[in-house]
Amino acid sequence: MTDAPASRITHHGGCHCRRVRFEVDAPADLDALDCNCSICRMTGFLHLIVPASRFRLVSGEDALTDYRFNTGTARHLFCRHCGVKSFYVPRSHPDGFSVNVRCLDPDPARAVRVQPFDDGDREAATVALAHLSRD
Secondary structure, three states: OOOHHHHEEEEEEOOOOOOOOEEEEOOOOOEEEEEEOHHHHOOOOOOOEHHHHHEEEEEHHHHEEOOOOOOOOOOOEEEEOOOOOOOEOOOOOOOOOEEEEOOOOOOOOOOOOEEOOOOHHHHHHHHHOOHHHHH
16 A cells, blocks of 8 residues: 555544644554564554554643553553543654554545554564555
């Protein structure tokens, strides 16, 4: 799938209480990753990984709190009011963001293809899916 700048649209999203709002530039048809690590599996997070240049926090920076575990590299950002993690800074792409596709505003023209991501073999899975986060 080619993700040239001309093929991108701006998606809007945020947390449940709408205090945290963001924009992300990505194709209309999205490729999402379904990671099987403990936190993603438990929260149902579907990853859309983008470079920082394609993500904009529109409002709610003051509503965010973070959680770190294991290596402490990933910054899991939650709305401190409703508890929803609509995006975070992943360990695999510390210079970008992983947006939860489930937190994007509904758009009936959008298609989402979900691909499994095996955290048990993180290195191989990251290499195999590197094309999804290209700028």
